[in-house]
Amino acid sequence: MNIQPYEKSPTALTGRGVTAILGPTNTGKTHMAIERMVAHSTGVIGLPLRLLAREVYQRVVQRVGPEHVALITGEEKIVPPKARYSVCTVEAMPRETTAAFVAIDEVQLAADLERGHIFTDRLLHLRGRDETLLLGAGTMRGLLEKLLPGISVITRPRMSVLTYSGSKKITRLPRRSAIVAFSSNEVYAIGELIRRQRGGAAIVLGALSPRTRNAQVALYQSGDVDYLVATDAIGMGLNLDVDHVAFAQNRKFDGFQFRDLSAAELGQIAGRAGRHVRDGTFGVTGHVDPFDDALVERIETHHFEPAKVLQWRTADFDFSSLKALRVSLETPPNREGLTKALPAADQRVLEHLANDEDVARLADSRARVALLWEACALPDYRKIAPAQHAEIVAAVYQDLARQGHVDEDYMADQVRRASSTEGEIDTLSHRIAQIRTWTFVSHRPGWLSDPTHWQEKTREIEDSLSDALHERLTKRFVDRRTSVLMKRLRENRMPEAEVSNAGEVLVEGHHVGEMQGFRFTADKTAEGEDARAVKTAAQKALAAEFETRAERFASSANGDLALSSEGVVRWLGAPVATLVAGDDPLRPRAILLADEQLTGPSRDKVAARVDRYVNFQIESQLKPLVDLKQADNLTGIARGLAFQLVENFGLLNRRDVAEEVRSLDQDARAALRRLGVRFGAYHIFVPALVKPGPAGLATLLWALANDGKDKPGYGDVVAALASGRTSLVTEPEFDRAFYRLAGYRNLGRRAVRVDILERLADLIRPALSWKIGQHERPEGAYDGSAFLVTPAMMSILGATPDDMEAILKGLGYRAEAKPADEVEKRLAELAPKPELEGAEASAAPAPADTSGEAESAPAPAASEAAAAATAAPAVAETGTESVNAAPVETAAEAEAVVEAEAEEPKPVLLWRPGRSERRRPQRGNERPNDANKGKGAKGRGPRQRHEGGPRKGGKGGENRNGPRQARPERPARIDPDSPFAKLAALKDQLKK
Structure with a gap:
């Protein structure tokens, strides 16, 4: 490096007209500069931070009015037409000005490795027409006097005393303390600790936007929190009401390496304690070792090592070519006290772009090389890798070189990506850094076709992100x-x-x-x-709130209340009572969920309103049960049957009450039907209750009465009913009563809806009432006394053939296994002959009428008889086509099934009504087999129902099933109330 003495340099600078105001913090230097500037007709002041520039701008506006003050930073420009004073960041200051006054604050930053060359350039070259002030630390005196001969130096003493107070735990720091750390993770951890112990802290980081930092500082200044956790960002001119500064760290990363803070840097930060004439203290906390005596003395007396060199970079750029520009940036300083600065961010970006062929090809003229260097000045607010930042600069430069402005769509896309206010602290900080990049672009002259729009848009987004970040910081670190x-x-x-x-x-x-x-x-x-x-x-x-709420609750509408599946009464979503079992299953008791402060008449009003609501729900959703319970027109057996229906929540197995049903006369049956009771083939039930709402309430009431609220499956079965399931696989751990209360019957491994079982009876009935010679054989009919399972039967039940076997056995049918070839042969024999079809059809009785209730369907056999019957896996057939029992899962299983069938054909199951022998009464109630109900007076086979006339009996002892014809006949019970018995009696009277 060729260093020439200043006095021999042809480009020597002078300090004539320049005054340096030097001293520690809290000496009033910035205040003095503002006073001097407004005393001149025009002026420019440069500050190290956008945040500090905004603060000084506000102070000057208060003095001379907003129409006379401009604010110019990289990301913000407020320039009134009549502006006489400009408040700028140092980077945004012009290199030449005609203003009468110029001031540069914190000139000691000229030694900073990253930004120092900017400060050096301004303090060496920028001058006011009448007065120039350089403000900074006393460490700059020697270099300023060497570089600027003739400069006038004024030192100012600190206005308050700064004292070292030693080491303290974070939780024992005094109020109005600032805790300093140098990593965001450490700042966040300290903030969390103070929040838990002391109610909260304000957070100040260099990465925060000025708006967010101002909001956090205001939070501290207003006294809402007594602690401030910050990085060294508070060391640059922020006027804070801080009494104590505690260092939780004393090492930082300066952009190149981790290093200990110098005594001057510690003094700059510690000097924030004590403002104006109020004394302050400083110390250490956390894991920082106490300062040694020598360091303490230097900080307290503000005596620090003088600055030795300032960072410098040439301002004489050669734009003749890209290569020439790169060479000119390597120009060394030509005077003592200056050192060539390390490559700054703009120079590092230029080096990346110089290797980009597209960019290098575009930089083919002096104007385009100058434009490229201007684009490289785009700040890297996100602190990302140089290569990534270079990609953004390259995109911007290529648009500028080719189109003359940045592409609007590209700009819109980049702005949109940074506009969301969702996310946590780090996410929002990253988005603020992104939007600051495009705010900078919007303020560059000539870079956009509509700069005003984008300036407003980016400012709006940055403000909203800053507000959101302040909210997140406050929410996380302030209680x-x-x-x-x-x-x-x-x-x-x-x-x-x-x-x-x-x-x-x-x-x-x-x-x-x-x-x-x-x-x-x-x-x-x-x-x-x-x-x-x-x-x-x-x-x-x-x-008073309890009384007010009690009044509102007592007069609330039913729509404001709800009864959950757990038995909790809720008011506008809040629980107010829970139901427990009462003496009557349909009258549960309500226990209020209320504090002891709800007493007296207020409590009585709440209890009465809960009872009214619960009774309303039961009486409306379970109205058929209530009507059955209160039916005064029912007497005798009908009343007893109604009582059993109420007791069992509207569902009875018909075989359990077969004797009572036979004993009912037609008037009693009609009365029960009018109350919603249906007499089905397998069940006596109330169809209106087989719905999700009534079923859910019935299940709840049963669970309350039987301590079943906590049992597995409570509510799950009702959910299956609400989804429209006709059958479902039962869960062994669920209480079987839940299925019954929801309107299902447990049959084998499946539970089937009772109304669907009645539809199954409608399919079985014509198959069993068919006679040989009829015009058309019903689907599934075999020979009039047996039937085959059909796909339609399985479809309505949603069951497999294996499930059907268990279901039919549970309903009382008995299975008879026959070889498949024999069944096919028999079906072929039973097919009506063309020449006999007409005669047979005219002689055969008509199929049973299934449009009404299935009271004449074949009654199921006893469960004991069904359990005794054994059969091979079921195969449902229609004609000669069979439906395989269960679907196989894999190709290997399918192949095994095929091989097994090839070896031995599976038998076919024929299903017949259960045996009609009597059984002993069970549980005090006789449960006879109802299979004989369809027989005539002489018990000669299944009864055939005919329209318009009495039944016709066949010959006694006829049985097409072979060996069974030798079975002795037994007298059948005659239902005297059946319409067919009455028709027979009428016929006898006519004959007489």
Whole structure:
């Protein structure tokens, strides 16, 4: 490096007209510069931070009015037409000006490795027409006097005393303290600790936007929090009401390496303690070792090592070519006290782009090389890798070179990506850095076709992101409730409390608990003095709230209430009572869920309203049961049957009450039908109750009466009913009563809806009533006394052939296995002959009428007889086509099935009504087999129902099933109330 003495340099600079105001923090240097600037007709002041520039701008505006002051930063420009004073960041200051006054603040930053060359250039070359002030630390005096001969130096003493107080734990730091750390993770960890122990802290990071930093500083300055956790960003001119500065770290990453802070840097930060004439203290905390005596003395006396060199980079750029520009950037300084700066961000980007063929090809003229260097000045606010930042710069430059402005679609896409206010602190900080990049682009002259639009758009987005970030920081690091309550306690004031319409209990506007229904739940995070204040304020607020709510609840509409599947009565979503079993299953008791503060008439009103609502639900959804229970027109057996239906929530197996059903006369049956009772083939039930609403309520009432609320499956079966399932696989751990109450019957491994079982009876009935010679054989009919399972039967039940076998056995049918070839042969024989078809059809009785209730369907056999019957896996057939039992899962299984069938054909199951022998009464009620119900007076085979006339009996002893014809006949029970018995009696009278 060729260093020439200043006095021999042809480009020597002078300090004539320049004044350096030097001294430690809290000496009033910036205030003095503002006073001097407004004393001139025009002026420019440069500051190190956009945040500080905004603060000084506001102060100058207060002095001379907004129409006379401009604010110019890389990301913001406010330039009134009549502006006489400009407040700028140092990077945004012009290299030449005609202003009468120029001031540059914090000139000691000329030694900074990253930004130093900018400060050096401005303090060496930028001059005011009448006055120039250089403001900074006393460490700059020697270099300024060497580089600027003739400069006038004024030193100012600190206005307050700074004292070292040693080491303290973070939780024992005094109020109005600032804790300093140099990594975001450490700042966040300290903020969390202070929030838990002291109510909260404001957060100041260099990565925050100025708007967010201002909001956080205002949070601290207003006294809402007593602690500030920050990086060294507070060391540059922020005027804070700080009494103590504690260093939680004393090492930082300066962009190139981790290093210890110098004594001057520690002094700059520690100097923020104590403002104006109020003294301040500094110390260490966390894992930082106490400062040694020598370091303490230097900080307290503000005596630091003088700056030795300033960073410098040439301002004489050669734009003749890209190569020439790169060479000119390597120009060394030509005077002592300056050192060539390390490549800055713009130079590193240029080096990347110089290797990009597309960019190099575009930079083919002096104007385009200058344009490329201007684009490289785009700041890397995101602090990403140089290569990534270079890609953005390349895109911007290529648009500028080819189109003359940045592409609008590209700009819109980049802005849109950064516009979302969702996310946490780090995400929002990253988006703010992104939008600041495009804010900078929008303020570059000539870079956009519509700069005003994009300036407004990017400013709006940055403000919204900054506000969102401030909110997240406050939410995470400030417990406003604790801070406010602690403040009120210190002031000996009782906090004000209120209850919102949503039930949120607020103290001084902060959440302390919730009022759900008639119960108050305090916030469990409240501890110590905070908990005591919360409890006192909440009790005061809730004293009248219980009475008010009781009145509102007593007059509430049914639509505001709900009964959950767990038996909890809710009011506007809040639980107010829970149901328990009562003396009557249809009259459960309600237990209020309320605090002890709900007493007297208010409590009685709430209890009465709950009872009215529960009774309304039961009487409306279970109205058929209520009507059956209160039916005064029922007598005798009908009344007993109604009582059993009520007791069993509307569902009885017909075989269990077969004797009672036979004993009912037609008037009693009609009366029960009018009450919604259906006499099915397999069940006596109330169809209106086989719906999700009534079934759910019936299940709940049964569970209350039988301690079944906590049993597995409670509510699951009702959900299956609501989804329209006709059958479902039963769960062994579920109580079987749940299926019955939801309108299902357990048959084998499946539970089938009772109304679907009646549809199954409608398919079986014509198959069993068919006679040889009829015009058309019903699907599934075999020979009039047996039937085959058909696909239609399986379809309505949603069952497999294996399931059908268990279902039919459970319904009382018995299976008879026959070889498949024999069944096919028999079906062929039973096919009507063309020449006999007409005669047979005219002689055969008509199929049974299934349009009404299935009272004449073949009655199922006893469960014991069904259990005794054994058969091979079921195969449902229609004609000679069979449906395989169960679907196979894999090709290997399919092949095994095929091989097994090839070896031995599976038998076919024929299904017949159960045996008609009598059985002993069970549980005090006779349960006879109802299979004989369809026989005639002489018991000669299945009865055939005919329209318009009495039944016709066949010859006794006829049985087409072979050996069974030798079975002795047994007298059949005759139902005297059946319409066919009455027709027979009428016929006998006519004959007489």
